[in-house]
Amino acid sequence: MKGVLLVRETLFYLLQLASGRARQMGRRRKKTLRVIHRTLPKVFACPRCGLISIRITSEQDEASQDTVFRVTCGNPNCPLHAGREMRYATRRADIDVYNTFVDDYAKAGA
Numbered sequence: 001m002k003g004v005l006l007v008r009e010t011l012f013y014l015l016q017l018a019s020g021r022a023r024q025m026g027r028r029r030k031k032t033l034r035v036i037h038r039t040l041p042k043v044f045a046c047p048r049c050g051l052i053s054i055r056i057t058s059e060q061d062e063a064s065q066d067t068v069f070r071v072t073c074g075n076p077n078c079p080l081h082a083g084r085e086m087r088y089a090t091r092r093a094d095i096d097v098y099n100t101f102v103d104d105y106a107k108a109g110a
């Protein structure tokens with residue numbers, strides 16, 4: 001009886017060890033993905049304040065596989081400083097995202 005209990009405890013311990021290791025591997029892979037898909041921030045002209053202070057960063061949404069771009073003005077007094085999120089199913093160049101952003105901004109008339 002004692003022997004059976006010991007085997008069960010050992011199995012339980014191994015199971016925990018294995019699942020813990022799998023979780024760790026998953027987390028590490030996520031981190032690598034984010035680094036690969038991050039682009040170097042480039043600077044563009046802001047359609048609101050006119051400064052060359054628009055930065056576009058991107059990362060991949062692991063759940064939906066969308067590429068999520070964040071367009072932010074570096075001028076703290078600019079309304080666009082809060083940043084705007086733009087989501088695409090495929091990757092695209094920062095300049096294309098910027099052009100769409102400026103077009104949307106002009107259309108909104110804000």
Ligand SMILES: [Zn+2]
Nearest residue numbers: 046049073078
């Ligand atoms: Zn601005």
